[in-house]
Every structure is written in structure tokens, then in C-alpha cells.
Amino acid sequence: MTDAPLDQRVSLITLGVRDLARATAFYEALGWRQVDTPDGIVVFDLLGQSLGLYPLEDLARDMGLEVADLGTGAATLACNLRDKAEVADVLAKAEAAGARVLKPAHDVFWGGHIAYFADPDGHVWELAWNPFSPLSPEGAFRWDGYGAPEA
Template sequence: MEQRISLITLGVRDMERQAAFYDALGWQRVETQDGVIAYDLIGQTLGLYPLEKLAEDIGVDVDALGCGAMTLGHNVPSKKEVGQIIARAKEAGANVLKPASDVFWGGHHGYFEDPEGHIWEIAHNPFSPLSDKGAFRWNGFG
């Protein structure tokens, strides 16, 4: 198995509400097909898929999917952008879990959850600058 993620699928209860949230963040849908709403990312795709269908695909009850302890990270090139994105997410219907703030290791970040509870970290890591196309490469914390 190669060390990469191709597709991140979020199982959601209300497809239109979730899609409207990501649309309000300024994301562009690339496809809506067979119950999937997809957004192209740099090197990956984020797909929204009905929770019941996801459970059916896996072969488990919906309750078995639970809520995993994970975050989706979005790094930005400047400290200022962290607060701007968190504010935009709040306007779009997100619940801000942690406002934009400095981190002990020298970065700046904040957290919000989308309307169905998927948690996003918006971060600026001055030690891991983004490429011209916005790709993130881990260079540590300084």
C-alpha cells in the first residue's frame, strides 16, 4: 500500500445541509453522482455520502460507525488566514470549538466542527510552508 490518501469520505445524515456548508466556505463541487457529492482537493477528493449508504457499503449498522476521534487539517500560508477561515466557517453554520490562537510550538490554529460534527483544524505552521499550489509537507515544529 502506498503512503497516501486518495479519498476522504464523510458519512452524513443531511447531504444538502452539509453540501451547503462546504459551498458556503467557497468550495466548488466537482461531481454529484450516485449519491456522492465530491470536492476536488490538492491530490485527494473529499466526498459526502449518505451515512446509511456508507454503513450498507461497509456491511455494518449505522450505530457501529460511531464518531472517530480524528480531525481534518487545513493549513494556510499566514496566521491571519486562520481567523478569517474560522469566521467564514462560523457564518456558514460551523460551531467554533477553539478560536484562532497561538500554539506553544510557534504556530497558530483553531478548530471548528461542521454541521454534522466533523472537526476541522485550521492552522498556520511557519516551519512547514505550503507549496505554490498549496500542498502541505510536514517539516515539524521548528
């Protein structure tokens, strides 16, 4: 046993879904492309991590829990965007793909612009534009933002 700390990163986010085909179609309608995986799981590679879709019953079994014990959690998945207008644009695309809009695009007290939607399985997503945390040229986010590129 070592004293190595847990790396400060998230590698894979797995969402338990009731209908794998429906969930896959939803994320593909947002423009995401899946990667090759074994049958029974769908994975989309993201910037620095991956998002997996896995049948809810299989996820519960893997954890040694009943589906009812999984709950829904009080968490959101967030996607920070490059500009304010993109929040409403992506929200409209998500709604057209089958998302339920929880809160339309709006300005918030701290100076940003956000919206919330739930995917077909109820997983909550936040879309955000944060003028204080500019994204990297590739679209990566970090709390302190990415400054102008070095000359």
C-alpha cells in the first residue's frame, strides 16, 4: 500500500439510463459522437474525460445496490460555453433532442449567463457562460480560466 493521493481529476462520468438507445440518440442529437465500446455501454470521449451511458439495472448490480437505492442525486453536469448567445442556442438544441428545459437562459447575479435542462433520464445539465473563466482554445474549462495565449 502506498501513500499516493487520489489524482485531482475525473476520468469517466457514467450515467445510469433506463433506455440505452434513447439516451444514445439524445446525446448524438446534440452532436456528440460515440467511440467503439463493448455491447451494453456507450461512451462519448470528451475533453479530458469520457461520458458513459450504462443501463440503470446494470449499474445498480455492479454497485451491489437495488435500482431504487440509486436515487437521482443532487448534482449537475455543467458545460461551459464560449459566449452568452451559445447558452440559448445549445439549450434549444437540447430541447429539440428531447430535453426538458428546467430554467431558460438568463443572466445571473455574478455576471454570467446560465440555463438548466434535464436529459431524457432526468440527469440535470447546466449550460453556462462565465465571463470570468474564459475557455482554452480547445474549449477546456478551469475555474480560474485560461488567459490570453503566451506570445
